[in-house]
Amino acid sequence: MxxxxxxxxxxxxxxxxxxxxxxxxxxxxxxxxxxxxxxxxxxxxxxxxxxxxxxxxxxxxxxxxxxxxxxxxxxxxxxxxxxxxVPPEPIAHADKALEELRARGVKIALTTGFSADVALPLLASLGWAVGGDGNLDAVVTADEVRRGRPAPYMIHRAMEKCGVLDVGSVLVAGDTVVDLEAGTHAGAGVVVGVLTGQLTREQLEAHPHTHVLNSVADVPGLPETAS
Missing domain, CATH: 1.10.150 (DNA polymerase; domain 1)
Incomplete structure (x- = not known):
């Protein structure tokens, strides 16, 4: 699980x-x-x-x-x-997917190639926040770790922040090759490519992964996320 x-x-x-x-x-x-x-x-x-x-x-x-x-x-x-x-906005139905996963007891972390000075105002503009009434359990920015993707450190830092011990119980999802590489290097149990970025299914499927989905909106439908 x-x-x-x-x-x-x-x-x-x-x-x-x-x-x-x-x-x-x-x-x-x-x-x-x-x-x-x-x-x-x-x-x-x-x-x-x-x-x-x-x-x-x-x-x-x-x-x-x-x-x-x-x-x-x-x-x-x-x-x-x-x-x-052109203000950023959530990927279609992404916020609903996050809510559904959290309702099942899955913790949610965001990682990014941005440093905190860019990432945190971006999240604030969407009304996304960590803890309390927020919809996130952790955010890890590139300046928190020695090296960003494709290194696994941001994923391991997210595990540390969320108190998760078993990397096999971690799902990683992203729209770039380095997202898939970071998840694989971390040893994540589920590594998902999504097609909402610049890459095609064929381009993502050429790299280690467990699933390629149209969007993060489809993540709650994976059997591995069932409660």
């Missing part, structure tokens, strides 16, 4: 209309390098500072710490503007 469901944020539980993709490309290309779409997709879902450094390097640039921090601010400013223009 699943004790903890760990979901990615942008593209998985939150519809942000491609803003992260655009912001990351803008921040990297502002340094004068060109970003190939395939490389950009490879680094989606990862820690955004790591992604900026990697993509600048792939494009032939030299990303020192000062440049990375400066371009992260470019990323954050661009993303904030896009969110103001």
């Amino acid at each position: 699943i004790e903890l469901a760990v979901f990615d944020m942008a593209g998985t539980t939150i519809e942000e209309h491609g803003a992260v993709y655009e912001a990351l490309r803008h921040a990297v290309e502002a340094t004068g390098v060109t970003v190939a779409p395939a490389d950009l997709q490879t680094w989606m879902g990862t820690d955004k500072r790591e992604a900026i450094a990697a993509l600048v390097r792939i494009g032939g640039g030299s990303p020192d710490a000062e440049l990375v921090e400066r371009q992260y601010e470019v990323f954050r400013t661009f993303l904030k503007q896009r969110y103001e223009e």
Whole structure:
């Protein structure tokens, strides 16, 4: 039985209309390098500072710490503007799925390649919160761990926050390859790819997983989540 469901944020539980993709490309290309779409997709879902450094390097640039921090601010400013223009919203029926899982006793954690300065205001804009009357049991941001996805650390940190001991009782779901890789590296019992991001079923199914679903709205229908 699943004790903890760990979901990615942008593209998985939150519809942000491609803003992260655009912001990351803008921040990297502002340094004068060109970003190939395939490389950009490879680094989606990862820690955004790591992604900026990697993509600048792939494009032939030299990303020192000062440049990375400066371009992260470019990323954050661009993303904030896009969110103001087109506000993010929950993926269709995602909030209902979270409520249904919690009603069955499954704890809910969100993990993200965002740092807290981006993730927490985003969640607040949706009315999502941890504890009390909130709909979440934990949020883990990329700046809480030594390394973000595809490393398993955010998932293990979510387990720590939620008091879950058995990684086999953890479900991980996300819309990118690194989400699937992180779940696999963590040893999660259920690793789910969802089709609400930029990747096709075939692209997700090429990587280790247990299920590929249309949306997180379908997660409560998995036999593993039955109470």
